[in-house]
Amino acid sequence: MKSQQAWRRGKKMSLTRNEVERVSLLARLQLTEDDLETMTTQLNQIVGYVEQLAQLPTDNIQPMAHGVERFNVFANDERRPSLPCDEALTNAPRRDDDCYLVPAVLGD
Amino acid sequence: MADLTDYTAVKLLSLLQAGELTSTELTKAYLDRIEACDQKIGSFLRTDPEESLKHAAAMDRRRNAGESPGPLAGLPIALKDNLCTRGQTTTCGSRMLENFKPPYDATVVEKLREAGAIPLGKTNLDEFAMGGSTESSALGETCNPWNTTCIPGGSSGGAATCIASGMSPLSIGSDTGGSIRQPAAFCGVVGLKPTYGRVSRMGLVAFASSLDQIGPLARTAEDAALLLEVIAGHDARDSTSLDQSVPRYRSVLQQPLKGLKLGVVEEHFGEGLDAEVESAVRESIRVYQELGAKITSVSLPHSEYAIATYYVIAPCEASSNLARYDGVHYGYRTDENILHATLKQQRSGLSATDDEQALNNLDSPLVRLYRQTRAEGFGAEVKRRIMLGTYALSAGYYEAYYLKALKVRRLIRQDYDEAFREVDLVIGPVTPTPAFPRGSKIDDPLAMYLGDLYTVSANLAGVPAISIPCGFSNAGLPIGLQLQGPPLSEDRLLQAAHWFQKETAWHQRRPALN
């Protein structure tokens, strides 16, 4: 806990507002000016806290990306029924007879 | 007959099996209880009494016809609203999925139906299970039944409160960093997070895939064992599901504890632990000693890094898991007329000032559709975690944050492996404090995150852990005891919890709701 308190107080702001804005485009989130302000402050707090990980030597440690260490899980190449078109599109916010509709992707 | 909603699931099941009680009567009793109490508590986002009673009647008919309709036949159960239910709204407490109806059932939901359980309704949660207070739900408030000005914990707030307030004998939650155990502790019920892979995740709306695990909440360890036996097991539709047989948990419970080696986690009794919580937990350790357990001290040396590790890995996975909510194929979509009008206005504004660069950078209608949809569809906590995860995975930061966290995760797992060479289970608190007042941490996300201190490690390591009621604060709020074990030691955990409950009466207390 001690180190945690220290990290909370001591860490300087490292994420700029511009960076937060760049990330918001990557994340496809529209943030208002106020959102950006708050987000920048809060992300800096959290990132500041998280940076304590850097203290820990981990040179020869294998990363652990999975909750369970299993290998070679396969399914057989055997067909199962697909959803009928109408059922597949049932939750679509906007659709025509057989497709999902979105604003034009060209001119992107 | 006394109030049915006061009984344990095991007791109710024996009454049903003996023909002394019908599922219809029982279901009706719980629906009445929900009707009477849920306005105050807010456990449920939706119930469908008609549908529940229909299931109950069908179960009664099958039992009367002499069929053996499954191990949970006729018992009502509540489902956290991040479990997909076919044709029924599954919201994750988010505006994004307010009207989403999955065309399939989660594997767990399928198994429960096959076992004859009666679905009572879908319970409230933090939005997409991200939070520890259920305050981030966009679709409803949930209160702690012991003190309605306090939070119930989260994210499985509805799942825990419906048990604590007698609105369901059993419920299903999900636990990514403590989301079953922490609300269980705050509400005075039992909550188990199984070994990663023990219960299929198929149909559980993902928050952080390598950490998420479905588990039971109930009043007693015995009830939890009854439920786990039904939902556990291999599922070919989940590549991370463990291909191991499911023990008969309930029969293991009865074996005596003698010789059990319990390790007290040194690091879980440091700075920040509330004195009342500490004394309740220490008292519980004494109970185990009396039960014949051998108590030693163990160290999980990387515990202090668990929160930092968790708050890198979980947001990274979440940022990716939640990318699919973009308003294209399902879920919420922003109003396109407003969108086009806004863009047009912005374009002409920029043209007027000859700001060519800004004009170039202006979102296309499609990009704006994504951004606006997600801005309106997600709440603040979800956005924060998406931003955090997107940042941590972005070019130049991946190694410093994500990869580093994966390595520390390995160290945390190794700590457990080390500890379990010495002891059978480790013991400690679930939370540093009892439930806190609503709104008290809402603007301080980091403070909220720090409350997950003792729970996140089990998720990072993939090991099972259980929360059991072990006392009350002076203010009358429940306190939880946490036991953690090596992979696939659910039987041991439940057995230890069961014997504790035979010795103590904490789980028999009921909040005054009237």
Added chain:
Amino acid sequence: MMSDKPYKIVIGLETHVQLLTETKLFCRCQNRFGGPPNTQTCPVCIGLPGTLPVMNRKAFQLSLITAIALNCEVPKFTKWDRKSYYYPDLPKGYQISQYDLPMSQNGWLEISDPQGNFDSKRVGIIRAHLEEDAGKSMHDELAGKADSRIDLNRTGTPLLEIVSCPEMYSSLEAKTYLTELKLLLTYLEVSDCNMQEGSLRVDANINLHVDTPQGKVATPIVEVKNMNSFRAVERALDYEAQRQYSEWQEAGKKLGDVPKQTRGWDDGAQVTRAQRSKEESSDYRYFPDPDLVPVIVEPEEVEQVRQSLGELPAVLRKRLQTDYSIKPYDANVTVNQGPKFAEYFIRLAETSGDPQQASNWMQQEVLRTLNEESWAVDEFPVTPDELSQLLQAVQKGEIDRSRAREVFREMTMQGNSFQQAMQSLGIEQVDQSALLQLCEQLLTEFPQIVADVKAGKQQALGRIIGEAKRRNPNVNPGQFRQPCLDLIEQK
């Protein structure tokens, strides 16, 4: 080949190949081209909340076979990663692909040109990895700025991405590489490689190494997309090389001066055009997919697959030359027509006992018919054994070449056996006495010819042979000639 130009073209190719599986890579929807929109999808490939991927065993095996046939190393450990970007035909918001630990790497493919335009060479394969395909966005440009329609049938189809080293130095080399790659994939039966249907897609990276007084200078690398045929690849690369040289002369930009550009091939206008791309789009935020577990391939398994590969084009070409003594050019044509064609040839060569004649027939009559009728080898109605009877008859001189072609036509068009075709054309063996009788008669009718031949004008015999064939079409000139000469001698 390009030695006349003051620069060298450097080309690397990225090929995406759809694998021939029954079902998709991570769900069990049917993997087939051309169904009505959104009829081959399920919760998993639509990316509905709560769904999880499970890897198709067959898709992995086909990838393994291909990787090994491409002489790649197969590391013991491989995993799948999420590649994040937003596009409406990518419903999860990420593509499951492979990033830092692909299933195979460091292989090569040998290419050569029978015309000798370049020396035989091995083109390096940087990696081949298994990933999922995206769906389709359809936009009607004529309808203006309205909507795009999204069809997810293709979403989740297994793709093998094969990335070559930048080691091809002309559009011909690039085309040859693609042809050879396609042929290999066809022999392995891992893909049908249909570019029209998109089961084989090619992107090219190209730049120039320009000779300058200061030494060689590399120009910026351009990625070229939207090439829908090998011919388009060849033309796009030729165009792009010239365009880059002009640009170099004008602007003098070197590699590293500008960000990598993406250009699309416009087949109608025969030009490449710059495609707009936002800077942020390249930040894919790869990380290991926690929903899929890694795969471990033991070296013994790799060896096992290697043993079971069967005869691949390069080996088969050599064998046709040694076992059947056909010319390198003929072996090349035969093998390049695909495994079924080569198999047909081998059977025909074996049964007819005359490989060179078999090769000639295959490359002339058979190939022409296949092309004219747009038949696959499978659909060719004449079995090699039937065709072999025809070839043997020709060989024995029982029937001349032009008659044989008629018989061949009858066999292919009417689906007749050799015997039936001979009968229906009224072809019978003309016996020796009938032949002599006809000869006697003609020599009596045309005394001048007898005189001419006797005077040494052998070519005068042609008239008699022509007349003999006119009176009896079954007369084989080869068989007629000698008896006729003998009779004239006796006169």
